[in-house]
Amino acid sequence: MSTDIxxxxxxxxxxxxxxxxxxxxxxxxAIALKFTSLAVATNQRVVVDxxxxxFLASIGIRSIISNAKALQQRGGKMVLFVGENAAVTKTLExxxxxxxxxxxxxxxxxxxxxxx
Amino acid sequence: xxxxxxxxxxxxxxPANTEEVRRASAWLELTCLERGVPPDEISxxxxxxxxxxxxxxxxxxxxxxxFPIRLHVDVHRNQTNSEAIVTVSDSGAPFxxxxxxxxxxxxxxxxxxxxxxxxxxxxxxxxxQSYRYSNGNNQLxxxxxxxxxxx
Numbered sequence: 001m002s003t004d005i006x007x008x009x010x011x012x013x014x015x016x017x018x019x020x021x022x023x024x025x026x027x028x029x030a031i032a033l034k035f036t037s038l039a040v041a042t043n044q045r046v047v048v049d050x051x052x053x054x055f056l057a058s059i060g061i062r063s064i065i066s067n068a069k070a071l072q073q074r075g076g077k078m079v080l081f082v083g084e085n086a087a088v089t090k091t092l093e094x095x096x097x098x099x100x101x102x103x104x105x106x107x108x109x110x111x112x113x114x115x116x
Numbered sequence: 117x118x119x120x121x122x123x124x125x126x127x128x129x130x131p132a133n134t135e136e137v138r139r140a141s142a143w144l145e146l147t148c149l150e151r152g153v154p155p156d157e158i159s160x161x162x163x164x165x166x167x168x169x170x171x172x173x174x175x176x177x178x179x180x181x182x183f184p185i186r187l188h189v190d191v192h193r194n195q196t197n198s199e200a201i202v203t204v205s206d207s208g209a210p211f212x213x214x215x216x217x218x219x220x221x222x223x224x225x226x227x228x229x230x231x232x233x234x235x236x237x238x239x240x241x242x243x244x245q246s247y248r249y250s251n252g253n254n255q256l257x258x259x260x261x262x263x264x265x266x267x
Contacts, residue, residue: 024137024138024141024166025134025137025166026134026137026138055163057163057167057170057237058170058233058234058236059170061230061233062230062231063230065225065228065230066230068225069225069226069228069230072225072226087159090241091163091237094237094240094241095236095237096221099221099223100222100228
């Protein structure tokens, strides 16, 4: 399964990034540069939509953490939208990432948190 | 009652490179499906296998490339439970990834280091983990269990 990344600019400083497919070694490598270039910008608010991610390995989590940290250092903020994706939710909870980067099952709640 | 083996042990050998990890995942899924392992348990094993292979390939040193990485899967059932056991054997330098206690979790994003999650995931997502060094090979073993469905 291929791994894809796309985005929508909701407003000047608010971007929704959607990732789909397997975030394993190959998949994370395939989108790493684009993910960073889309996510990390001064004062940007970002929702990362993981609802269509079928597999989330530690290398994918590493990429999310790196970009969230870099974004935070530039005055921005990242939140994660997982919807009903139980597998991804379980992985993020098992590794404690949900306590470091806000994670939401509800799209509207994730937008609100990103803009807060 | 003693546990019974569902099918013969399944085996796969792969070269130690990252391009082979997806092939290993596909093999694991098919092997587990053939042995009646539920989808949620296959997902847990798949994540653990990915982390184990990433560790071996990334940190196994030059000797890791001398011989293939060998994967074994076997499934046992008894009257109440089933268990799927995966063994990952490699020829790298002796290294027990389970020897160190889990790191304390960062409290903030600023404190977080974007690495070291692989072993944590294996610990959290599998029901049992062990390591041994035998005949010049590291062997990392992890398993998942699920209850027998009442008919």
